[in-house]
Amino acid sequence: MHWFINMVIMEKEIVKEYSNGDLTVVWKPKLCIHAGECVKALPEVYNPDEKPWIKAGKATTEQLKSQIALCPSAALSWYVKGEKESGDSAAREQVTVSIKPNGPLLVKGGFTLESAEGQSEFKKRPTAFCRCGKSSNKPFCDGTHNSISFDN
């Protein structure tokens, strides 16, 4: 098994890719809420203390697909070259709202977000809202709760 990394900068969004030679794991750091679900599910693949922190070659394509479906923020997705199929955790249909311990409020499933100014936006991907009050991207969570040891 082997892996390689591509880094693509699209507008302001950083997108990192890690392949196991078949499936490519796509990670969008800006969407990651550092919930650690990926590390819990596949510790041999995801290790924030190592570089690269994702070693896609340490798991099978099916293991990676199942784990990526559980990423709470849709920071992770995948594609297989030459195939139409791709996936991320946005595939869920039912809307669920959950409170992450010491972290954000997470809404999964399609919903309409109305701003204080009256603009509406349809969100089809899991969206994390800040509960700690310290995000620089309110109302969304930007992972700051981790660095301030938010406890609630």
Ligand code: SF4
């Ligand atoms: S949000 Fe997704 S990528 Fe980020 S730590 Fe959690 S499971 Fe991993």
Ligand code: FES
């Ligand atoms: S809850 Fe994540 S930044 Fe506030």
